[in-house]
């Protein structure tokens with residue numbers, strides 16, 4: 012006998028392929044971007060001085076306001092005309108120690124096989140007192156190759172793995188981790204529904220068991236100088 016609460020009505024989402032492919036990016040703002048931008052808005056105080064961002068400097072300009080003095084863009088992808096520094100974030104010897112006050116590293120560590128080395132480099136190139144703002148996916152479809160640039164879609168993270176990988180380098184007292192999302196936002200995101208298709212209440216509801224986006228704010232201690 013079937014259980015009385017058997018769910019049968021998935022409506023348009025009862026399908027084996029996503030309602031829209033590729034995060035639905037062609038229909039509006041992707042749901043993970045809502046959380047990335049919410050995190051940056053909540054941490055915009057850190058975007059100041061000399062700022063490094065990966066791929067482009069859209070978030071530096073948008074959230075840094077008048078606080079940032081210098082903007083650099085790092086990419087391993089030599090076809091990216093926006094880059095000012097061509098380097099592998101997991102091995103970027105060409106960038107000197109203690110160069111940046113802030114690094115915005117959104118949706119990138121999933122593409123770097125040796126993400127631990129990248130965290131060490133982020134630490135090394137930050138000035139004492141500098142902050143790295145990181146977002147990484149917890150729940151997501153695989154990134155289509157044509158949306159990636161360099162690297163490949165290697166990893167998903169949780170708040171626990173994010174905390175350990177940053178706390179091991181920056182110290183637990185300097186590492187803050189938050190997550191965003193809930194089951195409705197996750198299902199919608201996997202089907203390529205976009206931000207206007209959910210309400211703000213639905214997007215903002217936080218369920219720690221459904222980590223759509225994991226975000227890290229890590230500060231390099233002022234008491235630990237060059238290493």
Ligand SMILES: C[S@@+](CC[C@H](N)C(=O)[O-])C[C@H]1O[C@@H](n2cnc3c(N)ncnc32)[C@H](O)[C@@H]1O
Nearest residue numbers: 065066086087088099100117118122160161162
């Ligand atoms: C999906 S974009 C994310 C950054 C972008 N600002 C954003 O928020 O969407 C990922 C970028 O990381 C770059 N990338 C991938 N692996 C890299 C590596 N090992 N070192 C530096 N950049 C890398 C890709 O070429 C791409 O430009």
